[in-house]
Amino acid sequence: MTALAVQELTVTLDRNPVVRGVSCAVAVGGWLSLIGPNGAGKSTLIRAAAGLVPYQGAVLLDGADVRSLRARERARLIAYVPQEPVLPPDMTVEEYVLLGRTPHLGYLGSPGRHDRNVVAAALDRLDAARFAARRLARLSGGERQRVVLARALATEANVLLLDEPTSMLDVGHQQQVLELVDGLRRDGGLTVLSTLHDLTAAGQYADELVLLHEGQVAAAGPAAAVLTAALIGTVYAARVTVVAGADGRPVVAPLRPRPDTGSRG
Amino acid sequence: MRKLGALGIAAIFLIAAMLVSTLVGAADLNPLNTVAALADKIPFVHLPSGLSPLDRAVLFQIRLPRVVLGALVGGLLAMAGAGYQGVFRNPLVDSGLLGASAGAGLGATLAIVFFGAVGPSAVPPAAFLGSLGGVAVAYLTGAAASRRAGFGDGVATLLLAGIAVGFFFTAVQTLVLQRSAEQDVQTVYNWLLGSMSGATWQQVVSILPYAAVSVVVVLLHGRYLDVLAVGDEEARALGMNPAAVRLIVVAACALATASAVAVSGLIGFVGIVVPHVARRLGGTGYRSVLPLSLLIGAGFLVLADTLARTVLSPAELPIGVVTAVIGAPAFVWILRSAQGSRT
Numbered sequence: 001m002t003a004l005a006v007q008e009l010t011v012t013l014d015r016n017p018v019v020r021g022v023s024c025a026v027a028v029g030g031w032l033s034l035i036g037p038n039g040a041g042k043s044t045l046i047r048a049a050a051g052l053v054p055y056q057g058a059v060l061l062d063g064a065d066v067r068s069l070r071a072r073e074r075a076r077l078i079a080y081v082p083q084e085p086v087l088p089p090d091m092t093v094e095e096y097v098l099l100g101r102t103p104h105l106g107y108l109g110s111p112g113r114h115d116r117n118v119v120a121a122a123l124d125r126l127d128a129a130r131f132a133a134r135r136l137a138r139l140s141g142g143e144r145q146r147v148v149l150a151r152a153l154a155t156e157a158n159v160l161l162l163d164e165p166t167s168m169l170d171v172g173h174q175q176q177v178l179e180l181v182d183g184l185r186r187d188g189g190l191t192v193l194s195t196l197h198d199l200t201a202a203g204q205y206a207d208e209l210v211l212l213h214e215g216q217v218a219a220a221g222p223a224a225a226v227l228t229a230a231l232i233g234t235v236y237a238a239r240v241t242v243v244a245g246a247d248g249r250p251v252v253a254p255l256r257p258r259p260d261t262g263s264r265g
Numbered sequence: 266m267r268k269l270g271a272l273g274i275a276a277i278f279l280i281a282a283m284l285v286s287t288l289v290g291a292a293d294l295n296p297l298n299t300v301a302a303l304a305d306k307i308p309f310v311h312l313p314s315g316l317s318p319l320d321r322a323v324l325f326q327i328r329l330p331r332v333v334l335g336a337l338v339g340g341l342l343a344m345a346g347a348g349y350q351g352v353f354r355n356p357l358v359d360s361g362l363l364g365a366s367a368g369a370g371l372g373a374t375l376a377i378v379f380f381g382a383v384g385p386s387a388v389p390p391a392a393f394l395g396s397l398g399g400v401a402v403a404y405l406t407g408a409a410a411s412r413r414a415g416f417g418d419g420v421a422t423l424l425l426a427g428i429a430v431g432f433f434f435t436a437v438q439t440l441v442l443q444r445s446a447e448q449d450v451q452t453v454y455n456w457l458l459g460s461m462s463g464a465t466w467q468q469v470v471s472i473l474p475y476a477a478v479s480v481v482v483v484l485l486h487g488r489y490l491d492v493l494a495v496g497d498e499e500a501r502a503l504g505m506n507p508a509a510v511r512l513i514v515v516a517a518c519a520l521a522t523a524s525a526v527a528v529s530g531l532i533g534f535v536g537i538v539v540p541h542v543a544r545r546l547g548g549t550g551y552r553s554v555l556p557l558s559l560l561i562g563a564g565f566l567v568l569a570d571t572l573a574r575t576v577l578s579p580a581e582l583p584i585g586v587v588t589a590v591i592g593a594p595a596f597v598w599i600l601r602s603a604q605g606s607r608t
Contacts, residue, residue, distance in 0.1 A: 050502050052501055070504075072504035072505075073504075074504065080499075080502040082499060085499065086494070087495075088495065090544070091491075102500075103503055103504035111488075155503070
């Protein structure tokens, strides 16, 4: 069953078509990752799916057009984590995660016991309960990303849109965060649509990849079909070698251009 | 719990400030008799106060309206400052923002110079309308500019438009003043520095409805200011409409500032310092910063006014000078201690 589908999506920013007629779909509990060079339209596609930029085409949630939902209803079904979330330095972790309850509160409502329970559960799930009272300015990079995920979890949305969730992290914390997200979809049945710049990680964690190039789909499918040296060579203008990893998934390793063909003079 | 404790402390501070201010002054009122006379006003309580008719007149017609008006003005200015700080995600803005002070100044100047014959009664409505007008012009200009430019979330553009409108109004005011009689200039100057010396019950009653509306609206939107802290885009992803909330809170804060300015002139520093004190006391969430600012601002201004009318008695200091003289060092101290706790 499809949880989230994007149909013929086109986004024009400042008269530039950034996303052009892209279609893709994620099954319930699935993980689809958008990959592609800088400026290919990955983040814009995610933001359109979150309802943050105007678009042509359709975004369907369980088959229903997202445009028919009110902003609060949509926010209860789709949680969005931007590439660089704003973390007000003096806010505590708990206050921050509580913001995730916003779509559930009435216009003049205030968070009640149920909301605090949901927040506590989200903090627990992401192993962040022990620094719940800490101010955001005092978190490390890995802790920040967990807190941001906890806020997304507190919305109780079933679809998680993650824009480069690991871009600021070292390889160890990258793995930690990706494992957490994977755990969330396995245990909690969350559906994930993400962008990832690390091709090997994208292949290891996502069920399916969509390679975007200049706003259009250059390739889509399981990692083995998309992560080929030839495709990456064309789309990224990069020289890579792709080998099978221990789990059979492709590992993409960059190669230095040969001195006789390379750019170094 | 911390929030309730902080609210309790702030409420006690306000009550103590009002009591002290009621008791201190040129006419010596016996403290016990005064408290008895006040308690006598509570329904179903009857206490013989022993105050002379003259003392009673001083208490009920001069001191009390001034204390109550001071509390109203201080509370409104501090709450508006806190509200603006939340809306603009900037701890450096205050209640005179967006052309509010400049507009009030221009309105009062025009009233004094051109309608001076009508007497001082033209000044408060002129200042009130000038203040609201200043904010309206700044807001519309800023909103139009950010729509055309199409960048950012409009907060910076709005603040810049406010600065531009402020400069323009101030320039017009300077021009008017430069061409008017010396006596009018003196009157305008006195008004600009702020004073509570003409406080009457009638003034209290005239701003009370506006004060009530703005306080209720701002306090009810505290939670949204917390959401706005993560930026417009994430606030929208959480299902909120940042532009609508910003407009509502700005309108309510503008109303609060205009009401305060109309009866007191331009009193600086309350709107910027008090919210920071509130944060130190009750944390950074706006659901506590806003009510705490209201209470602490009220108490602070009542105390400042007490100093203004006693230090050089029988002459009076402009209250704007007192708030700045106390406020500036206090502000530096708060910033220092905030830095200390951060590192």
